[in-house]
Structure formats: C-alpha cells, structure tokens
Amino acid sequence: MNTAQHAAPTAPMPRLRTLPRTLRTPERIVLTGFMGSGKSTVGPLLAAQLGWTFIDLDSEIERRTGLTVAQIFAEKGEAAFRKEETAALATALGCTHAVIALGGGAPETLANRLLLEQTPATAVVYLAAPFATLAQRCAVQDAQDAQAASPGTILRPNFADPIAAESSFAARQPLYRRLAHIILETGTLTPEGSVAAVLAALAAKAPRA
Numbered sequence: 001m002n003t004a005q006h007a008a009p010t011a012p013m014p015r016l017r018t019l020p021r022t023l024r025t026p027e028r029i030v031l032t033g034f035m036g037s038g039k040s041t042v043g044p045l046l047a048a049q050l051g052w053t054f055i056d057l058d059s060e061i062e063r064r065t066g067l068t069v070a071q072i073f074a075e076k077g078e079a080a081f082r083k084e085e086t087a088a089l090a091t092a093l094g095c096t097h098a099v100i101a102l103g104g105g106a107p108e109t110l111a112n113r114l115l116l117e118q119t120p121a122t123a124v125v126y127l128a129a130p131f132a133t134l135a136q137r138c139a140v141q142d143a144q145d146a147q148a149a150s151p152g153t154i155l156r157p158n159f160a161d162p163i164a165a166e167s168s169f170a171a172r173q174p175l176y177r178r179l180a181h182i183i184l185e186t187g188t189l190t191p192e193g194s195v196a197a198v199l200a201a202l203a204a205k206a207p208r209a
C-alpha cells in the first residue's frame with residue numbers, strides 16, 4: 001500500500017538476478033514484500049499497463065472464505081489463514097497474463113515458496129523498502145481504512161505489535177530476496193515509478209549477475 005510514497009528526482013535502478021529466458025516474457029508476475037511495500041497499489045497499475053488481470057491474494061482469500069483477513073486471524077487463527085493462502089496461491093498461479101500480489105507473510109510458508117519456484121514463466125518481484133518506511137505507510141493506510149471499519153478493528157494483525165513486526169521483517173527479508181528474480185528498492189519511488197522500473201527490469205537484456 002503506497003499512499004505515503006512520494007516522488008523522487010532520481011529512481012534507483014532495480015537489482016536483477018539473471019532471468020531465465022522464459023522470464024523475459026513471463027506469463028504472470030508475482031509481487032512480494034512486507035506489509036506496506038506497495039504490492040496492492042503497484043499491482044493494479046502494472047496489470048493495467050500490461051492489459052493483464054490483477055489478483056490480490058488477500059482479497060481472493062476474503063472472497064473464498066466470506067471473512068476478512070482480520071476475522072480469519074481472530075476467529076480461526078493464523079494457521080487457518082495460511083492454509084487458505086496456499087490454496088488461493090495455487091489457484092492464482094494457474095492464471096496466465098496475471099499480476100498477483102501476495103500477502104506479506106506468504107513466502108514464509110514452504111509450500112508457497114515451492115509453488116512460486118516451480119510454476120514456469122512466473123516472474124517474482126520483491127518490492128523492498130526500509131522498515132521505517134513500511135511502518136509509516138501502514139500507519140497512514142490503516143488510519144484511512146479504519147474510517148470504514150468498526151472501531152477497534154485490527155486491519156493488519158501481524159503489524160499490531162511493531163516490535164514483533166520488525167523482527168518478522170528481519171526474518172522474512174532473506175526469503176523475499178531468495179525468491180525474487182527482481183529486487184526493486186521502492187523507498188523513494190512513486191507507484192508509477194515502480195511500475196516503470198519493473199517493466200524496464202523485465203525488458204533488460206543484460207541483467208546483473
């Protein structure tokens with residue numbers, strides 16, 4: 001969620017892994033990153049640019065279960081949420097010409113990592129940003145969303161405790177990085193800048209070793 005992203009005069013170049021040839025023309029693009037990294041903001045813009053479908057995995061889970069993410073956490077627990085997440089991811093990866101935004105915790109589940117690694121023609125993009133930036137974006141967005149929710153609703157259960165969130169951020173970073181074909185530092189990018197950088201990275205002929 002990138003409501004707090006702001007324009008920067010110079011955009012840092014994305015860091016690339018060597019892309020397998022098929023990934024230069026991927027059939028789907030998966031956006032990963034911690035809460036607040038902009039997946040749900042950048043994703044629809046990227047999909048629109050490509051003329052592709054946008055799939056937000058959290059929204060898919062909510063549609064499939066008839067519950068909000070916060071309700072699933074509160075009523076069934078995180079483990080039940082993770083099972084739904086894996087089922088939704090498996091379905092989403094069956095789609096072509098789709099941009100798929102994962103929830104921030106999805107790469108922690110081994111089954112999800114295997115699905116991502118083993119689904120051909122799937123480009124994984126990590127939207128990276130410093131923890132302080134992510135926390136600020138989440139605070140801004142949750143304050144906006146809280147207007148529409150009932151009082152006291154915790155919109156991001158795994159950001160309710162900032163200290164726990166920061167240690168989860170540290171633990172997840174290596175997973176995000178390892179899974180990613182493209183690592184984009186979004187801290188100073190606008191959502192539109194992130195889209196342009198992802199497209200440029202995918203088009204690049206000489207990726208970083």
Ligand code: S3P
Nearest residue numbers: 034035058103104105156157158
């Ligand atoms: C979570 C991130 C959320 C959502 C759930 C758990 C996490 O998605 O899947 O609240 O553990 O990081 P966003 O990253 O889209 O906020």
